[in-house]
Amino acid sequence: MKSKIVYPSVLGGEIRVPGDKSVSQRIAMLAALAKGTSTIKGFLTGEDAMSTLKAVCALGASYRFVDDVLEITGTGGTFKEPANTLDMGNSGTGTRLLAGLLAGRPITVTMTGDASLSRRPMGRIAAPLQQMGAKIELTGEKGTLPMTIHGTQLKGIHYELPMASAQVKSCVLLAGLFADGKTTVIEPHPTRDHTEKLFQALGIPVDVNGLEISVPGFGSAGPQFAARDITVPGDFSSAAFWIAAIAARPGAELTVRKVGLNHRRTALLDVLKRMGAQIETELTDDQGDPMGTVFVRGAQLYGTEIGGDEIPNLIDELPVISAIAALADGETVIRDAEELRVKESDRIAMMAAHLRAFGVEVSESPDGMTVHGPAVLKTPVKPLASDGDHRIAMSVAVLGSFTDQPVTIDDTACVDTSYPDFWNHLKQLGGNCE
Numbered sequence: 001m002k003s004k005i006v007y008p009s010v011l012g013g014e015i016r017v018p019g020d021k022s023v024s025q026r027i028a029m030l031a032a033l034a035k036g037t038s039t040i041k042g043f044l045t046g047e048d049a050m051s052t053l054k055a056v057c058a059l060g061a062s063y064r065f066v067d068d069v070l071e072i073t074g075t076g077g078t079f080k081e082p083a084n085t086l087d088m089g090n091s092g093t094g095t096r097l098l099a100g101l102l103a104g105r106p107i108t109v110t111m112t113g114d115a116s117l118s119r120r121p122m123g124r125i126a127a128p129l130q131q132m133g134a135k136i137e138l139t140g141e142k143g144t145l146p147m148t149i150h151g152t153q154l155k156g157i158h159y160e161l162p163m164a165s166a167q168v169k170s171c172v173l174l175a176g177l178f179a180d181g182k183t184t185v186i187e188p189h190p191t192r193d194h195t196e197k198l199f200q201a202l203g204i205p206v207d208v209n210g211l212e213i214s215v216p217g218f219g220s221a222g223p224q225f226a227a228r229d230i231t232v233p234g235d236f237s238s239a240a241f242w243i244a245a246i247a248a249r250p251g252a253e254l255t256v257r258k259v260g261l262n263h264r265r266t267a268l269l270d271v272l273k274r275m276g277a278q279i280e281t282e283l284t285d286d287q288g289d290p291m292g293t294v295f296v297r298g299a300q301l302y303g304t305e306i307g308g309d310e311i312p313n314l315i316d317e318l319p320v321i322s323a324i325a326a327l328a329d330g331e332t333v334i335r336d337a338e339e340l341r342v343k344e345s346d347r348i349a350m351m352a353a354h355l356r357a358f359g360v361e362v363s364e365s366p367d368g369m370t371v372h373g374p375a376v377l378k379t380p381v382k383p384l385a386s387d388g389d390h391r392i393a394m395s396v397a398v399l400g401s402f403t404d405q406p407v408t409i410d411d412t413a414c415v416d417t418s419y420p421d422f423w424n425h426l427k428q429l430g431g432n433c434e
């Protein structure tokens, strides 16, 4: 098992983070559906994006890297039945979106994943897909992987999402492309809209009307569109670790360049500003998914309340927010975030336990937690477990840099799913780890 020791340090400087995981995986799937060869700059080579890319290649697409530019040659929509089970690794996004893409194709596909992915709920995508007529078997014990999809002709649906989930929304929209008749999804809260933005960029019709998103069904032929050249912005959720770390350090400064600034992803910036950090953004590219620069100047932070519509737009940042909330003066209350319990780990329970190991007073609730700051951080006596969850490992590493003794984190290989350069970037920003 890989472990890391993080030493106390003051971080700051300039960084560019790897490509966005959500966008990279959607591009892999849509480029596999397109006719011709797409050229993609900035594709994430982390494990989640690579398992999705390999899965679409098992379905008939092909790829090659020319230096760090990715070329994907698509199938035009004629996927072949893969010779083997598709191993989706740790990727919830890859699994759920691909299920939507395949439900209406005349092939049978089985998907499996690692221990963490095999615990995650898949009934949330099976339910709407089955309403569309899909034949899906979830052979795990609790509506979990392995999942077998026997592709069949689908019909469009009008679906109110029971939870705010961009993965379920995107799954249904992708399935809707191959259905007979229109498909509409209605979201309870706005979630990341990379799927809709990519559809627009590729010329796939999509109608966005507030929380209601529709695609016309193209029947078994599916949508016909040509490959395009696309640039993936840096992953805001990866940048978030540095943004949060520097925001909580009075006087420290950070510049993050070429990072995604889709406003459905950047609610962390609003929270940190509310807590007292100085943050500015500059948009440098507004085609498709916006991209730009984030400038951060740290300060003494103050507690805040986070809930409602804000939650989906910072869902993956909540572990690191809870970590730096320990340094803020006053209570930070997180509510409406029950989805955190079904991520790569139960992120509420994991962060609460780890914060307590740092000597922080935390109270857990079913849908969030209250962090009572400011804490005088203690160095945890035992190594902290990631539970195979990349965001837990990285959030704990950020808090570890604020202690006065080294902190050990166990099971850190999971960081490679989204941010393989994380430890190098920690050093680049003045941190120390081994």
Ligand SMILES: O=C(O)C1=C[C@@H](OP(=O)(O)O)[C@@H](O)[C@H](O)C1
Pocket (backbone or CB within 6 Å): 021, 022, 023, 093, 164, 165, 166, 167, 168, 170, 192, 315, 316, 339
């Ligand atoms: O659509 C996506 O790319 C994602 C949506 C979110 O999950 P949910 O849709 O399950 O909330 C997020 O947590 C995940 O990291 C990526």
Ligand SMILES: C=C(OP(=O)(O)O)C(=O)O
Pocket (backbone or CB within 6 Å): 021, 048, 090, 091, 092, 093, 094, 316, 343, 344, 391, 418
């Ligand atoms: C929840 C995450 O990813 P996924 O659902 O794609 O596994 C994440 O990256 O934090």
